[in-house]
Amino acid sequence: QERLVESGGGLVQAGGSLRLSCVRAGFASTADTAWFREVPGTDREFVARMTRGDEVADYGGSVKGRFTISRDAAAAKNTEYLQMNNLEPEDTAIYFCAAGYGVRDNRSPTQYYYWGQGTQVTVSS
Numbered sequence: 001q002e003r004l005v006e007s008g009g010g011l012v013q014a015g016g017s018l019r020l021s022c023v024r025a026g027f028a029s030t031a032d033t034a035w036f037r038e039v040p041g042t043d044r045e046f047v048a049r050m051t052r053g054d055e056v057a058d059y060g061g062s063v064k065g066r067f068t069i070s071r072d073a074a075a076a077k078n079t080e081y082l083q084m085n086n087l088e089p090e091d092t093a094i095y096f097c098a099a100g101y102g103v104r105d106n107r108s109p110t111q112y113y114y115w116g117q118g119t120q121v122t123v124s125s
Contacts, residue, residue, distance in 0.1 A: 009119030
């Protein structure tokens with residue numbers, strides 16, 4: 001059974017850092033994964049993803065240059081990390097890990113069928 005579990009959220013002051021983790025289980029290697037975030041009452045925003053195979057990173061405009069996505073170097077590569085530096089109050093949101101098969105628009109949350117429970121990130125000013 002497919003499962004995604006995020007962890008690493010918390011409360012941090014502006015300018016601080018957090019590292020989020022997403023452990024995926026039960027997925028075939030062909031599954032695409034991505035990070036999104038959501039502020040209650042707004043649409044989920046694309047944050048970052050890493051392509052399969054060549055592992056090229058892609059970032060949303062608001063986090064580019066501050067966030068870094070990486071993947072577990074172990075053979076299974078079933079854990080992704082989102083290193084978030086220089087955090088701003090505007091980064092406050094629930095962060096989700098998502099996965100799906102046959103994803104066409106990798107930045108669209110509607111393309112992903114599987115979602116984790118989310119982890120809260122709060123950045124104080």
